[in-house]
Amino acid sequence: MIxxxxxxxxxxxxxxxxxxxxxxGFCGNIDVTVLATNDRERIRAELHSKLAAAMPYRGYMYHSxxxxxxxxxxxxxxxxxxxxxxxxRYE
Numbered sequence: 001m002i003x004x005x006x007x008x009x010x011x012x013x014x015x016x017x018x019x020x021x022x023x024x025g026f027c028g029n030i031d032v033t034v035l036a037t038n039d040r041e042r043i044r045a046e047l048h049s050k051l052a053a054a055m056p057y058r059g060y061m062y063h064s065x066x067x068x069x070x071x072x073x074x075x076x077x078x079x080x081x082x083x084x085x086x087x088x089r090y091e
Contacts, residue, residue: 006028013060027060032065
């Protein structure tokens with residue numbers, strides 16, 4: 001498993017998973033600069049696009065790309081975790 005996948009270092013699971021997903025797992029890559037906006041639509045787009053790219057390979061684990069910054073509100077992070085639970089489950 002590759003971790004961390006820091007978005008600020010130009011690591012992107014959307015590019016890596018199709019290339020290596022049959023051999024590697026991935027953890028993280030949810031860009032904390034997007035989380036820090038507290039804009040749920042931007043966060044949803046970030047989360048969904050990365051889950052859609054990585055989950056088909058069945059080797060992805062949700063996490064941010066870095067420590068959660070203090071500007072991310074508790075309500076935003078709680079909402080994000082609910083969204084992960086809703087759409088980020090393997091069947």
